[in-house]
Amino acid sequence: MTVYMVERDLKGIAMDDLAAAQKAAIATAETMRREGAKVRYMHSSFVPNDGRCMCFFEGESAEQVQSLNDRAALPYQRVTEALDLRA
DSSP: OEEEEEEEEOTTOOHHHHHHHHHHHHHHHHHHHHTTOOOEEEEEEEETTTTEEEEEEEESOHHHHHHHHHHTTOOOSEEEEEOOOOO
16 A cells, blocks of 8 residues: 655644544544555654644555545645655
């Protein structure tokens, strides 16, 4: 599967709300998998100083990952293919 990065502007978000957003992404991905979609939440990185948040998903298409975020009611600026270079 392809990795997609979801870019978010969450400036001013409370840490409890950030945790809730992450839980929503995870739960929605699990729901979609039970429905037969091949999609998975991987991880997120958040920059508190400016509110940038990058969330990484595996999926079959950018549209599928957009749909996941729409279903979870999570704001985003764009979804783009990415390379996950973690060690």
